[in-house]
Amino acid sequence: MSVSKNISSDGSHLTISIQGRFDFNIYKDFRDAYVDCLKSTPRITINMSSTEYLDSSALGMLLVLREQSGGDNSNIEITGVNSEIKKILGISNFDKMFSIK
Amino acid sequence: MASKKTSPDITPQSSDEAEINTSIFDMISENNNFLIRGIDSANNDITQVKGVTADAIDNLNNSFSQLNEQIKQQKVLMEQLLRNITDNNIESDGKMCSFKEVTSEITDTLTYFIDALINISTQSMDTVHKMDSIVDDMDNVFALLGDIKAIADQTSLLSLNASIESARAGENGRGFAVVANEIRKLANYSNDFNNRIWGQVEHTKVSVSEARVMIGQIASKDMSIGMTAKYKINSMIDQINFINDATSNGIDQLTSITDEVNHNVSQAVRGLQFEDIVRQQLETTNNFLSHTRDHLVNMDDDIKIIKDNNNPSGKINDIIKKLHDSRNELSNNIHKPTNHDSIDTGSIELF
Numbered sequence: 001m002s003v004s005k006n007i008s009s010d011g012s013h014l015t016i017s018i019q020g021r022f023d024f025n026i027y028k029d030f031r032d033a034y035v036d037c038l039k040s041t042p043r044i045t046i047n048m049s050s051t052e053y054l055d056s057s058a059l060g061m062l063l064v065l066r067e068q069s070g071g072d073n074s075n076i077e078i079t080g081v082n083s084e085i086k087k088i089l090g091i092s093n094f095d096k097m098f099s100i101k
Numbered sequence: 102m103a104s105k106k107t108s109p110d111i112t113p114q115s116s117d118e119a120e121i122n123t124s125i126f127d128m129i130s131e132n133n134n135f136l137i138r139g140i141d142s143a144n145n146d147i148t149q150v151k152g153v154t155a156d157a158i159d160n161l162n163n164s165f166s167q168l169n170e171q172i173k174q175q176k177v178l179m180e181q182l183l184r185n186i187t188d189n190n191i192e193s194d195g196k197m198c199s200f201k202e203v204t205s206e207i208t209d210t211l212t213y214f215i216d217a218l219i220n221i222s223t224q225s226m227d228t229v230h231k232m233d234s235i236v237d238d239m240d241n242v243f244a245l246l247g248d249i250k251a252i253a254d255q256t257s258l259l260s261l262n263a264s265i266e267s268a269r270a271g272e273n274g275r276g277f278a279v280v281a282n283e284i285r286k287l288a289n290y291s292n293d294f295n296n297r298i299w300g301q302v303e304h305t306k307v308s309v310s311e312a313r314v315m316i317g318q319i320a321s322k323d324m325s326i327g328m329t330a331k332y333k334i335n336s337m338i339d340q341i342n343f344i345n346d347a348t349s350n351g352i353d354q355l356t357s358i359t360d361e362v363n364h365n366v367s368q369a370v371r372g373l374q375f376e377d378i379v380r381q382q383l384e385t386t387n388n389f390l391s392h393t394r395d396h397l398v399n400m401d402d403d404i405k406i407i408k409d410n411n412n413p414s415g416k417i418n419d420i421i422k423k424l425h426d427s428r429n430e431l432s433n434n435i436h437k438p439t440n441h442d443s444i445d446t447g448s449i450e451l452f
Contacts, residue, residue: 023321024317024320024321027226027229027317028233031230054324055321055322055323055324056219056221056222056322056323057222057225057226057317057320057321057322059219059223059324060219060221060222060223060224060225060226060320061226063219063222063223064223064226064227064230084325087332088324088328090328091215091324091327092215092216092219092324
């Protein structure tokens with residue numbers, strides 16, 4: 001599966017990992033990974049260390065997640081980005097909305 | 102025999118003495134004329150030197166003056182150039198707009214389109230979520246239709262049972278048989294309608310699937326072109342800024358060199374002021390030589406008078422006194438101090 005998830009032992013931190021291509025095809029899996037946890041896990045990490053490619057639909061999915069996690073009050077970080085993905089996030093001003101590592 | 106005398110008073114001489122004296126006078130006269138010719142030649146040279154020097158220095162002054170003018174012009178042009186470069190003015194549609202404005206516009210436009218693209222993707226994902234909800238609802242409808250079909254099938258079965266029971270009842274059951282038949286027909290109609298509803302919903306589900314795929318295509322735009330474009334523009338702006346800075350530095354250096362040249366030209370013009378001193382010195386020398394010449398000419402005239410005169414003793418005393426006074430005057434002229442001993446004093450003016 002391209003999408004895997006992990007919840008911390010105290011239940012406050014959800015990590016979603018994406019392998020390969022982060023695009024329209026994994027929409028359902030991505031959404032299923034977080035939809036039940038939104039109220040209970042205030043902190044979310046999107047782990048892209050195995051993500052090879054990102055297109056605009058992925059950006060859309062991340063923004064929808066952010067909206068549903070409280071918008072400006074959300075606490076979402078994106079980790080393990082490669083240089084291409086980092087540039088894309090840069091020109092999309094995502095560094096102002098997510099904490100990117 | 103002549104007697105040795107140190108006083109200026111001289112007694113009348115014999116004819117031998119007179120001959121010797123004449124030779125001496127002639128010799129002095131020759132000498133004087135030689136000196137006079139030498140002085141004339143020197144005076145000519147001095148006049149020439151004065152002329153040549155004055156002309157040369159006049160030329161130099163003019164050249165320096167022009168040089169200074171040209172340097173001023175150069176400086177003005179460089180300042181203009183610097184302004185043009187730092188403002189990077191480009192003419193577009195007859196309007197002057199700065200390069201910074203143009204690149205700013207381009208960057209803003211690019212940002213606008215990237216933002217629009219991301220917005221479309223975000224809204225598309227929301228739409229896809231709605232569509233997935235619709236599909237869930239449709240699946241619910243299928244379930245309900247399934248229930249309806251079950252009911253219809255049950256009804257049909259029941260009506261069959263009713264027909265069988267009515268047949269058992271014989272004559273009394275004939276009315277009941279009709280009712281049972283009608284009920285079975287209704288159950289069948291119900292199933293028909295059910296199937297048609299099923300077909301419609303299935304058709305709708307397919308359409309929604311197709312729409313979902315289309316929205317997927319709309320939402321999935323590759324970001325690398327936008328990214329490359331933005332980076333290319335930033336890199337262009339950096340290059341232009343670099344060129345601007347380098348050019349600006351170059352012009353600053355040119356300007357300070359211009360100032361230095363200006364300063365050096367001023368120094369040179371000041372240096373030329375030596376001409377004044379030289380001219381004065383030459384004139385002083387001129388004067389002295391002229392006076393000396395006069396002195397020699399007078400001496401020559403006096404010698405002629407003595408030679409022509411038979412009793413020169415009284416005249417000789419006068420002449421000697423005159424020569425003495427004349428020499429004193431010349432001496433005073435030599436020791437007259439000049440007004441400028443060096444060129445360092447005084448400021449200069451460029452004309």
